[in-house]
Amino acid sequence: MIKSVTRWTIIILAAVISMFPFVWLVSTSLKGAEEIFSFPPTFIPGTIVWENYSGVWNAIPFALYLFNSGIVAVLSVGMNVILASLAGFALARYRFRHKQLLFLIVLATMMVPKEIIMIPLFTTILKMHLSDSLLGVVLPFAVEGMGIFLMRQAFLGIPKEIEEAGIMDGASPLRLWWSVMLPMTKPALATLAIFTFIGSWGDFLWPLIVLKSPEHFTVQVGLSYMLGTFVDNYRYVAAGAVLAVVPVLIVFIFMQRHFERGLFAGSEK
Amino acid sequence: MRQYTPYFFLAPALALLCFFVIVPMGQVFYYSLLQYSFFTEHRYVGIDNYLRLAGDPNFWWTLLNSILLTFVTPVLMFVSLILALAVRNLFRTAGVVRLIFFLPVITPIVIVGIMWRWIFTEETGVLNYVLSLLSIDRIRWLTEYPVNIISTMILTIWRGMGYYMMLFLAGLAIIPKEVEEASVLDGINYRQQIWHIILPMLKPTLLFILVVSSTSAIKIFTELYILIPGAPVSNKSLVSFLYVQAFERFNFGYGSAIGMVLFIITLTFSYVNVRLLERGERT
Numbered sequence: 189m190i191k192s193v194t195r196w197t198i199i200i201l202a203a204v205i206s207m208f209p210f211v212w213l214v215s216t217s218l219k220g221a222e223e224i225f226s227f228p229p230t231f232i233p234g235t236i237v238w239e240n241y242s243g244v245w246n247a248i249p250f251a252l253y254l255f256n257s258g259i260v261a262v263l264s265v266g267m268n269v270i271l272a273s274l275a276g277f278a279l280a281r282y283r284f285r286h287k288q289l290l291f292l293i294v295l296a297t298m299m300v301p302k303e304i305i306m307i308p309l310f311t312t313i314l315k316m317h318l319s320d321s322l323l324g325v326v327l328p329f330a331v332e333g334m335g336i337f338l339m340r341q342a343f344l345g346i347p348k349e350i351e352e353a354g355i356m357d358g359a360s361p362l363r364l365w366w367s368v369m370l371p372m373t374k375p376a377l378a379t380l381a382i383f384t385f386i387g388s389w390g391d392f393l394w395p396l397i398v399l400k401s402p403e404h405f406t407v408q409v410g411l412s413y414m415l416g417t418f419v420d421n422y423r424y425v426a427a428g429a430v431l432a433v434v435p436v437l438i439v440f441i442f443m444q445r446h447f448e449r450g451l452f453a454g455s456e457k
Numbered sequence: 458m459r460q461y462t463p464y465f466f467l468a469p470a471l472a473l474l475c476f477f478v479i480v481p482m483g484q485v486f487y488y489s490l491l492q493y494s495f496f497t498e499h500r501y502v503g504i505d506n507y508l509r510l511a512g513d514p515n516f517w518w519t520l521l522n523s524i525l526l527t528f529v530t531p532v533l534m535f536v537s538l539i540l541a542l543a544v545r546n547l548f549r550t551a552g553v554v555r556l557i558f559f560l561p562v563i564t565p566i567v568i569v570g571i572m573w574r575w576i577f578t579e580e581t582g583v584l585n586y587v588l589s590l591l592s593i594d595r596i597r598w599l600t601e602y603p604v605n606i607i608s609t610m611i612l613t614i615w616r617g618m619g620y621y622m623m624l625f626l627a628g629l630a631i632i633p634k635e636v637e638e639a640s641v642l643d644g645i646n647y648r649q650q651i652w653h654i655i656l657p658m659l660k661p662t663l664l665f666i667l668v669v670s671s672t673s674a675i676k677i678f679t680e681l682y683i684l685i686p687g688a689p690v691s692n693k694s695l696v697s698f699l700y701v702q703a704f705e706r707f708n709f710g711y712g713s714a715i716g717m718v719l720f721i722i723t724l725t726f727s728y729v730n731v732r733l734l735e736r737g738e739r740t
Contacts, residue, residue, distance in 0.1 A: 195544075195547060198543040199547070202543075202618065202619075202622075206560070209569075209576060212572065212576060212583060213572045229582075229586055274467070274469065274470060282462065287463075290467060296479075300478050301723055303678065303716075304717075305477075306704075306716075307488060309477065329477070365466070389565060393678055412683060429571045433565075433568055437560075441556070447559070447563075
């Protein structure tokens with residue numbers, strides 16, 4: 189066993205390193221114009237300046253960026269959850285021709301990195317007249333192989349008796365899916381929802397390609413745009429970045445349990 | 458009617474996957490054989506784009522940088538394994554602890570980039586200040602190549618370490634107590650125990666991390682876009698090169714050829730992974 193002093197030193201050091209950039213970001217967002225360039229840098233702001241937050245809120249349409257990101261996240265979560273659980277249900281609970289082949293196709297789509305297909309996706313979105321729109325950001329990733337896989341696993345775990353009871357009651361397939369089976373997969377649904385939320389809230393490359401006019405920017409594209417235009421005003425960028433982390437933090441704190449299960453989902457081979 | 462039910466359930470998802478993943482994958486290959494830009498007619502040019510890539514120094518530089526970035530993997534494994542061994546059995550991973558180590562990995566990359574760009578700032582940044590206390594000269598974290606690749610690696614290690622630590626903890630939790638206790642009775646020291654008992658049993662976790670970490674490192678883009686926006690593309694990654702060619706110069710054909718190269722690299726990673734897993738099962 190490692191000595192407990194060594195262990196605690198490692199842990200505390202790692203925790204400090206892990207947290208420092210966040211603390212530094214918050215500290216920067218509360219500093220005045222001169223103080224952010226002071227050398228040596230100050231850890232706790234000499235005077236706390238809340239104006240950076242009102243500044244970022246008023247000087248740029250930051251509220252609009254947050255709102256756009258909210259729309260993208262809600263649409264992504266809704267579509268992914270519904271489409272993946274429909275497909276996962278069919279793959280788990282029905283026997284049909286070409287089932288293995290179709291499942292293999294779903295798995296194969298997981299091997300294609302998003303970065304590689306950006307060009308054809310962009311030309312497709314252009315042809316659909318969806319460029320520079322939030323729908324254009326959401327639609328290509330409205331369902332993903334990983335989500336279908338996750339929901340299939342969840343539906344596989346439901347005992348046959350429950351399904352049979354539903355069929356005996358004369359439920360139609362859609363009803364069976366919605367009111368009997370779907371409630372049994374709540375933990376997996378929650379995991380899928382959280383991961384889709386965190387993914388779409390933080391997504392950058394695709395929205396950067398699709399969105400052209402500032403009033404359509406998501407918060408990540410907006411922050412990067414601010415970084416380009418407010419180079420000398422890092423305090424505003426810092427305040428904006430703090431505001432943009434808050435939703436992720438809230439989701440994480442309230443749904444921690446589901447989050448952790450999701451992280452390990454991929455590692456259980 | 459009944460036998461069609463599963464197809465109705467599958468249809469929307471499969472249609473979207475076909476339209477937005479499978480067909481585009483074919484298109485990338487097809488585009489890579491075209492001279493295709495926003496402003497000109499497309500024309501079939503065979504493997505010209507690939508030949509042009511082979512002679513383009515920016516391609517070789519960005520390929521080199523992307524491969525260099527995958528070298529974070531062993532470092533990340535080492536750091537997060539040490540951390541997991543330290544945390545192990547010490548306390549139940551309480552909410553606060555989880556928050557501390559998970560926050561970096563769930564924070565959007567753009568925001569991570571913003572935080573670190575400020576820390577790396579050369580004249581007034583806090584990192585160079587700390588180094589100056591240790592009487593180390595200012596390091597040009599952002600403006601000097603290849604230092605900026607190292608900066609990106611530092612960011613990646615910082616972001617991944619807590620996540621991989623948690624994966625290692627999960628792997629460690631399933632090692633039977635008896636195995637370790639028996640090895641202690643056999644009189645081997647801690648280092649031998651790690652090397653001969655713990656590491657072999659962590660093989661699935663190690664392989665998983667190997668693949669996840671290297672496939673995400675080879676696709677790095679956003680970190681560089683935020684950290685060093687003004688730097689020439691030859692100092693950045695393969696995806697940065699793809700982005701510049703396709704979405705700043707609108708060379709879709711040439712960009713697609715870069716995409717194909719990236720696809721072959723990621724496929725190779727997956728293949729190696731599967732082979733390693735198979736070998737692991739046989740022994």
